[in-house]
Amino acid sequence: MKVTELTATSKNQSSANRALKRRLPGRLFNDKDSRFHASLDNLRLSCLPNAVIRVQEAADVGVVLQLATRYGIPVTSRGAGSSATGSAVPLKGGWALDLSGLNQVVIDPVARIATVGAGVVTADLQAQVEARGLFFPPDPSSKKYSTIGGNIACNAGGMRCVKYGVTRDYVLGLQGYLADGSPFQFGLPLKKYVSGLNLRDLLIGSEGTLGVITEANLKLISKPEKRWTGMFAFKSEAAALKTVVALFKDGVNPSILEFLDRQSVGCAEQYTGKPIFEGQARSAILLVELDGRPAEVREQRKKLLALMENRTAAHREARTETQAEKLWQVRRTCSQSMFSLADTKLNEDVVVPLEKQAELVRYTLALKKEIGLATPTFGHAGDGNLHVHIMYNRDSEADAERAKAGIHKLMQKVVELGGVITGEHGIGLAKSPFMSIQHSAAEIAAMRAVKKALDPLGILNPGKIFDAFEVWDHEPVDVRLPWDHR
Numbered sequence: 001m002k003v004t005e006l007t008a009t010s011k012n013q014s015s016a017n018r019a020l021k022r023r024l025p026g027r028l029f030n031d032k033d034s035r036f037h038a039s040l041d042n043l044r045l046s047c048l049p050n051a052v053i054r055v056q057e058a059a060d061v062g063v064v065l066q067l068a069t070r071y072g073i074p075v076t077s078r079g080a081g082s083s084a085t086g087s088a089v090p091l092k093g094g095w096a097l098d099l100s101g102l103n104q105v106v107i108d109p110v111a112r113i114a115t116v117g118a119g120v121v122t123a124d125l126q127a128q129v130e131a132r133g134l135f136f137p138p139d140p141s142s143k144k145y146s147t148i149g150g151n152i153a154c155n156a157g158g159m160r161c162v163k164y165g166v167t168r169d170y171v172l173g174l175q176g177y178l179a180d181g182s183p184f185q186f187g188l189p190l191k192k193y194v195s196g197l198n199l200r201d202l203l204i205g206s207e208g209t210l211g212v213i214t215e216a217n218l219k220l221i222s223k224p225e226k227r228w229t230g231m232f233a234f235k236s237e238a239a240a241l242k243t244v245v246a247l248f249k250d251g252v253n254p255s256i257l258e259f260l261d262r263q264s265v266g267c268a269e270q271y272t273g274k275p276i277f278e279g280q281a282r283s284a285i286l287l288v289e290l291d292g293r294p295a296e297v298r299e300q301r302k303k304l305l306a307l308m309e310n311r312t313a314a315h316r317e318a319r320t321e322t323q324a325e326k327l328w329q330v331r332r333t334c335s336q337s338m339f340s341l342a343d344t345k346l347n348e349d350v351v352v353p354l355e356k357q358a359e360l361v362r363y364t365l366a367l368k369k370e371i372g373l374a375t376p377t378f379g380h381a382g383d384g385n386l387h388v389h390i391m392y393n394r395d396s397e398a399d400a401e402r403a404k405a406g407i408h409k410l411m412q413k414v415v416e417l418g419g420v421i422t423g424e425h426g427i428g429l430a431k432s433p434f435m436s437i438q439h440s441a442a443e444i445a446a447m448r449a450v451k452k453a454l455d456p457l458g459i460l461n462p463g464k465i466f467d468a469f470e471v472w473d474h475e476p477v478d479v480r481l482p483w484d485h486r
């Protein structure tokens with residue numbers, strides 16, 4: 001079965017635009033800048049929508065989808081457009097649906113639930129929640145820009161997932177509209193809910209292909225009273241990653257557990273002009289955060305330091321927030337400094353079982369030799385989610401061929417190790433060629449059947465997830481996005 005895909009003809013697109021302007025005056029923008037801005041995300045492939053619809057209230061979405069159904073217009077939802085995979089790119093044109101205007105937040109401190117518009121920026125929600133002594137843990141590195149709707153649609157993760165889980169673990173209810181414009185309410189602002197099939201969880205991570213989310217009820221927890229951060233150097237990647245397994249065996253419960261391989265650390269050291277640990281240049285590193293009540297953090301720190309004693313070559317502890325910030329700066333520097341290796345970074349977000357991480361990193365080193373391109377790797381070692389990067393120069397055809405081959409090999413290896421091709425970023429366009437490595441034909445057919453049932457005309461975000469799209473055949477645009485620091 002193939003999901004029907006729409007490409008609006010210019011005739012019905014013009015009629016649809018006229019109808020939309022009548023029903024929702026002032027919402028449709030088809031100037032060059034608005035269309036270009038909504039044409040891309042962090043993958044930097046640009047497909048122009050015919051027009052951008054800026055939603056002002058939730059009910060607008062119902063009207064947009066009714067008209068899209070009537071006229072056969074593709075609709076691609078977008079929050080901040082920070083997706084790493086092209087999932088927010090309006091591949092088939094039509095309308096880009098900008099939900100960033102839905103930015104209301106209501107916090108119920110008694111029920112510990114926030115009711116949040118899809119366009120609320122993640123960090124803004126966290127600041128409001130923390131001002132009340134509460135906590136919304138999901139923390140993608142893009143949190144200063146990304147929206148809650150986008151986080152839910154991608155089931156975003158971040159550094160704190162190791163202790164607190166991913167976005168899905170905090171979603172109680174979702175409100176929004178199905179492809180034909182009918183409203184839905186899957187779940188409620190309640191901690192318990194087992195009525196009917198759980199379509200709420202089906203929508204989480206569906207990348208805007210099954211419905212448009214306008215509002216979410218999010219679970220909040222108590223804000224941890226204390227935090228402690230430590231950084232540990234190791235002679236090899238294997239030593240660091242074996243320590244990750246040992247640490248959990250010993251009952252250490254970190255709130256963050258990040259790993260940096262020696263290639264990444266080497267880049268950061270070259271960038272800053274000094275070793276991170278004096279006398280231990282180019283070590284592999286683990287960054288650990290503990291949080292909770294002061295007594296709990298004290299007890300966990302003791303356990304952690306005892307375990308590290310014979311394993312680490314050097315370590316450093318943060319005694320103040322400023323010192324902790326300095327340690328986290330090391331992680332951020334690694335990411336930026338990789339561009340000394342080549343001008344283009346492929347950032348994968350694969351996951352393998354904890355005890356297979358050392359084997360995966362060994363493989364990235366073998367791959368580096370085989371394809372002749374650097375493969376710096378860092379990431380969320382506490383949940384097996386490693387960002388393997390392949391660095392290449394965009395203008396070199398030979399480099400690009402080797403990078404493309406390298407990514408395919410990497411994905412094969414990840415699946416062989418019992419892992420998954422994406423743990424945070426989703427499929428979008430970039431990972432679509434690897435769906436058949438991860439999933440059987442029967443699994444993909446079941447997913448397509450769900451898509452067909454909820455979106456029979458294929459209006460919502462067509463061309464994503466299921467149809468293999470070759471990003472290598474398309475030239476990325478040279479554009480500076482809000483999160484670019486280079």
Ligand SMILES: Cc1cc2nc3c(=O)[nH]c(=O)nc-3n(C[C@H](O)[C@H](O)[C@H](O)COP(=O)(O)OP(=O)(O)OC[C@H]3O[C@@H](n4cnc5c(N)ncnc54)[C@H](O)[C@@H]3O)c2cc1C
Nearest residue numbers: 079080081082083087141142147149150151153157208213
């Ligand atoms: C610098 C940087 C760091 C990042 N770090 C992380 C990280 O640590 N962890 C992580 O998980 N991801 C990370 N990402 C990826 C990205 O930020 C996340 O996927 C984020 O959740 C996307 O949010 P957004 O508002 O930008 O969504 P968009 O990019 O606008 O959209 C993403 C997808 O969600 C759909 N969508 C958006 N809003 C809605 C809605 N209301 N209803 C239905 N569908 C919708 C879109 O159609 C699209 O398919 C990072 C990206 C960047 C650029």
